[in-house]
Amino acid sequence: MLAADKALEEDLFVSFPFAAYIPKTVTLKPRAGNPPPRLQETAAGLLNSIGLANHGIEAFIRDDLPRLEPMPVPVIASIAGERTEDYGRCAAMLDSRAEVAALELNVSCPNVELDGRALGLDPEKTRQATVLARQATSKFLIVKLTPNVTDIVEIAAAAVDGGADCVSLINTVHGMALDRFSLKPVLGHVTGGLSGPAIKPVALRAVFLVSRELDVPVIGMGGVTTAQDALEFMAAGATAVAVGTASFRDPLVAAAMASELGRLIKEHGIGSAGELIGVAH
Template sequence: MEVSLKTRLGPIELSHPVINASGTFDVLSADLVLEEDLFDRFPFSAYVPKTVTLKPRRGNPPPRLYETAAGLLNSIGLANAGIDAFIREDLPRLAQLPVPVIASVAGESTDEYGACAGLMEGRPEVAAVELNVSCPNLELGGRALGLDPERTHRTVALAREATSKFLIVKLTPNVTDIVEIASAAVDAGADALSLINTVHGMALDRYHLKPVLGHLSGGLSGPAIKPVALRAVFLVSRAFASLPIIGMGGVTDGQDALEFLAAGAAAVAVGTASFRDPLAAAGIANELRKLMQERGIGSVAELSGLAQR
């Protein structure tokens, strides 16, 4: 049986549903160290660079990464060189990729989100803008504005005014009611949602019994958070049936991708799994095709939301 892996995020056509999760695959560095020619045989069907903010950010003190049972804790703190450097240095090279580029932006204030989205307007290299609403917000004493429906609404509305690009909003799962936050984002003009960012977590040093991360706590990713992510995709997709959703959180093999799509996603993103195998995404797409074939599912459109029906 012929299986088509083609899918779409609004106007953006993808050759298969596996993209990368922001901040977990630096194609410009990976291309220098991997034998594979990444610009020729790119494993993802779209590329999302690390989140950039209006001003450069130093990020959090080290250590910033710690492996846990079935997961990874990180407290990078959105370290980045700022959006001007991204536009000047990275974008021209990313434009050479054979897939659409989805720019991930954030701000330390609500206004900065609008400013970043506006800077992406008129950039032909950028197919879509993803708002990462998990950045520590200075107006909220360092809390992410994505924790609050009204702030989320205001931020998305500002970005919506500033750009006509396809607008994706990436939500944090660290909330009581993710459907309420999703609803605020959609109401303010989000075209699609990415679900989910990392889950708050902490680890203690086994001997000294002190927090291992320099920032004390961090964000948990990897297989440990898959059930949390799957639930978020299922609930949000059930509430907004025609909304494109990019599902992520522990996608490690084809079965995971199959389940996220069945829960209601139109595409999946691979994050932590790329640290173990930078080319994992290619295998995940191949496995997905096989698993769909075994089940007599001919297309992503047929698979997406199967768990809801």
């Protein structure tokens, strides 16, 4: 490990810049993920086709949770399943784990009952997965939605109907990139998910519509890179804001964002972060 990396790791643990931490999604069985290359930078975002590679929930509980336990903030476990019933089984396995503060259902996983399409494309499947998880745990339950649908409010409503305490949005947007010389797809999986600044308008719209139509807290994400972005997501209706891709470039970016956000809220003459939520409506 380089000295700079070591210093960064120490900084991250001394003053962790986020209010909560969500490790990568785990599934009931291990998944190898997609063939490489899995990442490609694009003009204003990042394409990834990781394919939910992970070593399965048993290994997550045995090997990862003890390492996550010292985190200075609550850990939210993200779970997904190839079958709808997997959501209930994974939720049951984590219900008794004190290291896990809340559960997030990632409904962007390919579902075998839908011929490999994501479960979160189907309102009834989304509702069923949420019901099964709700029955299996008393932990705070978040459902993370895919934007690759015609009507994201309908899917969010199904999650709320199934017992979700909160919805988070958005996951990545379908995309692809071609190699400029061979003119063949760059990613080993051919297509992938786009994240970063390119998808901010898509995410902002989804947060705005879901929070306007439904009485449920919304975690907003998708291209949040600056405090101004976070301000706009909260104005659009997000109760909390998550940062993904921007953390790859600077893992401490959220620390600067949080202090700057306070200043921006004051500058707009808004009394508190709570008052900012939904002012765009």
